[in-house]
Amino acid sequence: MILLPRGNPVKENVNPGKVNLPEALDKLRQGKFTGYLRFDFSEGTGIFIFQAGRLISALFETGRENLIAYDAIARTFHEALKGDGRLDIYRLSPELAYSIHALLHGEMLHRGQDLQLIDIRSLLTRMRDEQRSGCLRIYSSAHIALIFYRDGKPLGFFHDGSTDIETTADTSMSVAREPGAKVDVLITRGDVEKSLADLMETANIAGLWNKEVGERQRQREEQENAASRTLEMREGERRQKTLALLQKTAQQHLGKIGVSLVEKEFDRLKLNGLPLGEAQLNGLYDNLAKAAKLVAGPSKIEQMLDEMKKGARALLKGS
Amino acid sequence: MEQFQLALAVFWLLAGGVAFYFSIGNARVWTSIAVGFFLILLGEIIPGALPFLPGMDDPYILTMGHIIGTIAILVMSHGFQEYYVFTRTLDFEGNKLLVYLSVAGVVAASLVFLLINPEPTPEVRRVVRIVENTNWVFLSLINIDLIRKIYLNIRDTPISKGFLAFMAVFACIFLWKGSQLYIDVYGLANKKELINYTISYYTNLGGNLLASISVGATFIYLAKLLR
Known part of the structure; x- marks a missing residue:
């Protein structure tokens, strides 16, 4: 389960199986969209992050594996064509889009730590002392808030409904006070922003889509044949x-x-x-x-x- | 003897009546068989057993009787062949009306043949009778074998025992017609003092009586089986 703040919703609860995804991605590209697309399937969750119309990141996470870039795109297309997924599109600020990318591709230092059992202050102090870049993800069953760090300094706070990093910690801290709240600590190494390429430029998105469409068609025919044989x-x-x-x-x-x-x-x-x-x-x-x-x-x-x-x-x- | 002839006539009348009635109410394949037995009544029992009826000494009628007798055994043999084919292939075709019309047509054609030829002399009648009895004798034997095969094919059906009865019928007919053929071929009618004639004569009468009784009984039995 990928926990991300919902951001500013553009489209919610769309069936990705009924959308021509390459065309949709192309429209987002044309519209210089910044934000992310979240695909929820029974098999896993896919996240496509756009920054000013560039598809800078793609991740597909299941309980067993994490796929990135082209593999993630292909798998997302594959699952979408099954027709039983959900697509939500959220708008973000460009800076936050990068941060989300860092969040998704960062290294998990601590996972699911109960906030009642850990000393949050000493954790923050350690982030600062070790000059970590990354993110603290604080979540309860109802809400989620992110605190982004760069080189030990907090960049800001992000929570549901916000489109940009905020400088006040009110909401984030209120999530931390909710019953059963937990924290994940993710860190990134090096400057990822410079290395991000536009996946839509380097990948043949239509080709990946057509391949999955063909595969889906073949599977459907196989299922139909099997059903017919039965x-x-x-x-x-x-x-x-x-x-x-x-x-x-x-x-x-x-x-x-x-x-x-x-x-x-x-x-x-x-x-x-x-x-x-x-x-x-x-x-x-x-x-x-x-x-x-x-x-x-x-x-x-x-x-x-x-x-x-x-x-x-x-x-x-x-x- | 007249009383015996009359009794024979009664038995054949019953047998013929039952056979004809049976041909109407049952499957098409029975039509040929039943009509064949009915023709025995028409062809030779009426002219033979009831000589007192007007015209019964007419050579045409007497000869026609033998011809109808020949048609009778041919038609019923055809019927048994059809039945045998059915038991092997499970296929059967045709319709009853066609059988009745075909038989009537053959009888009519035979009558025309008789009428356009000179009046049949006793010698001609003797030859025709020999032809008739030859057919009866050999086709009776063939039919007994054919019916045996039919029985083996359908022995676990409700009607199977009826075919055993038909085998008995043809055994009686064989005695009846065979003895008549023997008398005709050897001209024993002119040598009545010979034991051969006596034996043949009584075999002929006994066979005839048994055939009439067995035919009637068999069709009644069949009707019971096919209820």
């Missing part, structure tokens, strides 16, 4: 069971020739791709009755057909 198998079983039932009944009333008559009439059934149903069997019963007249009387035939109809009806309803 359906065929089930239908085959139904047919076999029905045939066996009719044969058994015919054997009881007409003997061996009854079994052969059932087999013959069953082979002649014209289903035209439809599943076996009572309508098709009615034709079989009529033909069987005609042929059976050569070896048995009407009462015997009627009794046999009644048993067949009853048995087949129960079988077809049950399966």
Whole structure:
């Protein structure tokens, strides 16, 4: 679970499966968007960070692995095409966009420390003394606040609904006072800002998308084929069971020739791709009755057909 | 003897009636068989057993009787063949009306053939009778074998025992027609003092009686089985 402040919402709760993502990203690029896109899927969370229309960072985090850059973009596309995700877009200030990037790609020094059990003041002092750059993420079940540091000095505070780093610690500290509040400490090494490239320039976004679309199509076809095969198998079983039932009944009333008559009439059934149903069997019963007249009387035939109809009806309803 | 002939007539009348009635109410494949047995009544029992009826000494009628007798065994043999094919392939075709019309057509064509030819002499009638009885004798044997095969194919069906009865019917017919054929081929009708004639004569009467009874009984039994 990636904990990020929500920022200033541009779009919320969009199904990314219904969006042409390369086109959407291109629009954000054209619009010089700064902020981030958050994709939430059952498989994980994807974050795309834009700074002035440049896609400076992409991360996809699952419980088992963290993917970055092109791999993250591809995986996000892959999950989005499954159609059951959620996309939220938040606007941020350019400085905060970098900070978010640092937050996402930084090294986790402490994770999920209970604020009631640690001395927050000594932690802040240590950040300053060790001249750390990074972020303290303070969160409760309801809110989240970030304190950004550079070289041991606090850059500012960020919390839900804010689009820029603030200089007052009120909100951040109020989160820290909430019951069950925890803190993560993330640090970054070196100056990351200079090394950030525009992923949309260096990656073939449309190509990644088309590849995933193709893969999704292939998977869908495979699923459909598998479903179709399962359906065929089930239908085959139904047919076999029905045939066996009719044969058994015919054997009881007409003997061996009854079994052969059932087999013959069953082979002649014209289903035209439809599943076996009572309508098709009615034709079989009529033909069987005609042929059976050569070896048995009407009462015997009627009794046999009644048993067949009853048995087949129960079988077809049950399966 | 007249009383015996009358009894025979009654039995065949019953057998023919039952057979014809059976042909109406059952599957098409039974039509040929039942009509064949019905034709026995028409073809030779009425002319043979009821000579007192007007026109019964007419050579055309007597010859026609033998021809209808020949048609009878051919039609019923065809019916058993169809039944055998059904038991092997489970296929059957045709319709009853076509069977009735075809038989009527063959009988009519035979009548026309008779009428456009000279009046049949006793010698001609004898030859026609030999042809008829030859057909009956050999086709009875073939039918017994065919019915045995049919029985084996359908022995676990409700109707199977009816075919055993048909085997008995054809055994009786074989005795009846075979003895008549023997008498005709050896001209025993002119050598009545010979034991061969006596044996053949009584075999003929006994076979005829048993055939009439067994045919009627078999169709009644079949009707019961096919209820």
